[in-house]
Amino acid sequence: MTSKKIVLHFSKENWNKPIVYRLVKDFNLSFNILKASVLPKQESFMVLELSGPKADFKRGMEYLLQTGIVIEPIEKDIARDDQKCIHCGACTAVCPTGSLYINRKTMEVIFDSSKCSGCELCIKACPPRAMESRLV
Ligand code: SF4
Ligand code: SF4
Known part of the structure; x- marks a missing residue:
């Protein structure tokens, strides 16, 4: 099992991707949204605690990277x-x-x-x- 707190940074182009839905449905991950500021067509962020089996977690991260969303560990932001x-x-x-x-x-x-x-x-x-x- 892998569990990490990550920050997702959305751009004006990808702010509305249904990423949480996909992470749960396609990659078997569970999540806890710790903080978020998502505004239409603006740069936005979401702090997530994401957990799941190691292989699914890795696949989920690869999916996020393909969407163009920038992922950072929380340590980089605070x-x-x-x-x-x-x-x-x-x-x-x-x-x-x-x-x-x-x-x-x-x-x-x-x-x-x-x-x-x-x-x-x-x-x-x-x-x-x-x-x-x-x-x-
Ligand atoms: S100065 Fe005081 S409040 Fe600020 S980080 Fe250090 S211990 Fe915390
Ligand atoms: S270190 Fe600051 S930002 Fe992080 S949980 Fe504590 S109060 Fe919140």
């Missing part, structure tokens, strides 16, 4: 600028997935991007604007 982070901990209070947490021994704030859902709550909560999003 990032922390470590030069700006002052380890104040404000983001840990709002992060719903536990991606941002305090290491109690060192009192450093750790960012585990593999747990991130792309909700962006940390962006507004961060006083020095160390958390950054490339989602459109």
Whole structure:
């Protein structure tokens, strides 16, 4: 079984492809939409948690690539600028997935991007604007 959080970036040309339907019906995958902004004939994005048997997952990804949709792991879209982070901990209070947490021994704030859902709550909560999003 493979499960990944990915970001799909749609262009003005492919924003209306029925990709979720195809992923479920043709590739036996299950999904959870974590965040989305899909607007008619505009650049759009969708954050998905996608799961399924390894071979089906691979075929599903190949299908997505053929459609021209850009796929990225969530780690590429939500990032922390470590030069700006002052380890104040404000983001840990709002992060719903536990991606941002305090290491109690060192009192450093750790960012585990593999747990991130792309909700962006940390962006507004961060006083020095160390958390950054490339989602459109
Ligand atoms: S976007 Fe920020 S608040 Fe949301 S899950 Fe990711 S790290 Fe946590
Ligand atoms: S809120 Fe910003 S500065 Fe404070 S710990 Fe989180 S990322 Fe670092």
